[in-house]
Amino acid sequence: MDTPNKNESKGFFAAMTSGLSMFSNAMHRSVNGLLGYEGVEVINPEGGKDDAEEEAQRGRWKQEERDSYWKMMHKYIGSDVTSMVTLPVLIFEPMTMLQKMAELMEYSYLLDRADECxxxxxxxxxxxxxxISVYFAYQRTWKPFNPILGETYEMVNHGGITFLAEQVSHHPPMSAGHAENEHFTYDVTSKLKTKFLGNSLDVYPVGRTRVTLKRDGVVLDLVPPPTKVNNLIFGRTWVDSPGEMIMTNLTTGDKAVLYFQPCGWFGAGRYEVDGYVYNATEEPKILMTGKWNESMSYQPCDLEGEPLPNTELKEVWHVADVPADDKFDYTHFAHKINSFDTAPRKLLASDSRLRPDRYALKMGDLSKAGAEKSSLEERQRAEKRTREAQGHEFTPRWFDLTEDVTSTPWGDLEIYQYNGKYNEHRASVDSSGDIAGVDVKSIEFNPWQYGNSSTE
Structure with missing residues (x-):
């Protein structure tokens, strides 16, 4: 593949600032020169113009690596690549998708307040x-590991919450999660759908998220916006989530409708979120505004959506401080859930923290991480062959497949329901006296149910 020379790039980026009349032709020349096909967005989301030329030629790989990767990936343009492509470990972060699901619990105190309100x-x-609060963490551009079928993640020691997630299906990849404390229960069935567009990837959250507030039994349903990962191969990779987020009170019919502004050229509008809380007859009651990477505020409004006299904008959430110059752009909470500080006694052998590929990457050994990842994937294929030879179907341990099928904006979804068995397991473990001094780090990762059965 040919790479644009410096003079050609200068011509494009100079054209961007010389007038709108030249914009379309310049965009066309840049895209065709860079990748050889149309429809790729080259953008500096940080808002600066001086380094735009440099950004267009930067990537996560060396020149020869990204050329090779592009040759491999271009045949998948327009396809769902959720589980059909093996990706190099150098673009991964030392965390799995199940752990990433738990990041939604960082600001769980907001659900406590919702229950008390x-x-x-x-x-x-x-x-x-x-x-909205989790989108600050979701802007990380490193890819989490895909969970092995039967893999789990447990979290305790945060806000009185017990959190459990399990990989319940491999094809298609699906995860189920349950969290609970004295104020709320949280239940999610997640199935991501993707569309590969060359230098970008559209991610559609085909899932169902329900929160039940315990005081009054109110049930809230969440439909998040889609996400777009930009500049996968060329340029600085960045994430945007343009579109509507809708949270509906299924008990009363009230809803919050919030619009995530798309990022424009040079970062215009990035991070901004605006919208209203409506009553059951769709009358605006409270306006909300803010940025998903900073804070959210609210103010009572009239039927026209204008702020009520003698009221003021009040902040409801603000992002917590983050570590400086963190290698993977982790928050303090991300480090917390990636450690054993949030692990319960006698961790399940299927827990994500115990994955050898994840640990090797965390320790900076990419070669070992890649080898361990390949080994786990091969063992997963071997288990599937054993299971099929025995005429068995995989059955999740902690979640049951229901007969419910729910419609989402991006397709139908089978629903998994928490079966309560984990509570029984955890009560049994916590009441036993034979686990004192057990080093959870020494437990071998073992999510397998066939051919190499877990000892749990």
Missing amino acids: KDPYMRLVYASSWA
């Missing part, structure tokens, strides 16, 4: 702010 509209302010 008597105002039905403020409940949605708190709850929708909780749903």
